Amino acid sequence: MVVDVWASWCPTCAAQEPIIEKLTSSPEFSSVTVFKVAFDKQKDVVQALGPQRRSTLI
Numbered sequence: 001m002v003v004d005v006w007a008s009w010c011p012t013c014a015a016q017e018p019i020i021e022k023l024t025s026s027p028e029f030s031s032v033t034v035f036k037v038a039f040d041k042q043k044d045v046v047q048a049l050g051p052q053r054r055s056t057l058i
Contacts, residue, residue: 001033001034001035002020002032002033002034002035002057002058003034003035003049003057003058004016004020004034004036004057005037005051005053005056005057005058006055007038010039010055016055020034020057
């Protein structure tokens with residue numbers, strides 16, 4: 001499982017998105033589930049996970 005802490009306005013998040021999609025569509029990572037957490041809208045989840053900034057993968 002991977003948690004992707006992202007924001008729609010974040011250029012780093014935008015750059016990471018196609019890479020994450022490509023990786024998770026490959027057979028080697030087909031069992032990996034990616035949960036996206038909205039940095040600005042899901043503050044309670046962000047606080048519980050502890051990332052300091054968006055574009056963090058946990």
